[in-house]
Amino acid sequence: MTLQWRPGPTPSCRLLLLLLLGISLQPDPHVSAVNLRRFIGCAVREFTFLAKKPGCGGLHITTDACWGRCETWEKPVLEPPFIESYQRVCTYNETRLVTVKLPNCQPGMDPTYTYPVALRCDCGVCLTSTTECITSV
Template sequence: MLPHPLGLFLLVAGAAVLCVSVTTPLHSFRGCAVREFSFVAQKPGCKGLHITTEACWGRCHTWERPIPEPPYIHRHHRVCTYSRIRHMTARLPGCQPNVSALYHYPMALHCHCAACSTQDTECETF
């Protein structure tokens, strides 16, 4: 069976080894790269804070192969994920006295196509 691309994955992560040229149409880009990403950091007891960081972004090839015994299919799913990160910390505003204002998040230094690890990534399938 030929490899087929997975859907788009966006994972909070930092600096690029592979850059996507401004002239490259994003809908046709294949591979894994670092891209700017913004989100609102939130936790109970604090106000939200808008953070701009770097994230892994892209499409990776994957494949499935039928096998004669259960589970009848062998899956090899790869996603665009961190290969190196920098740990970042932000201070959330308006926190209640008993709540720590510190918010920790990763910033990618390099991204690659690899098996999804639930230790640092939300592994979702479409």
């Protein structure tokens, strides 16, 4: 067997180098290109909270939740109630439920904890069946 010197990389090596270069130039999927301070709309975003209930220890959970700002306005009118309003909130459009077990539960306590995972979010009317809505001040 004789070794032959070639000037430059082989075609398969060139392909591998181009592939690696292409991957390295891809944007990081964890870095958002959206300026969140100026974002108007509703989107799914990762969120961490402490799940707890009486008789059990807490558990930090990272899930997808709805986040954003939606168009809202009020204008005066001459008829009661003297204000016409258009109020939308960023809320769940589609979810799935996930159940976990909380740690260190006292004997006889149910350790299960169920929470929603956002699959799709939209600006919509606030429904008290799924969202904590402030209706009066």
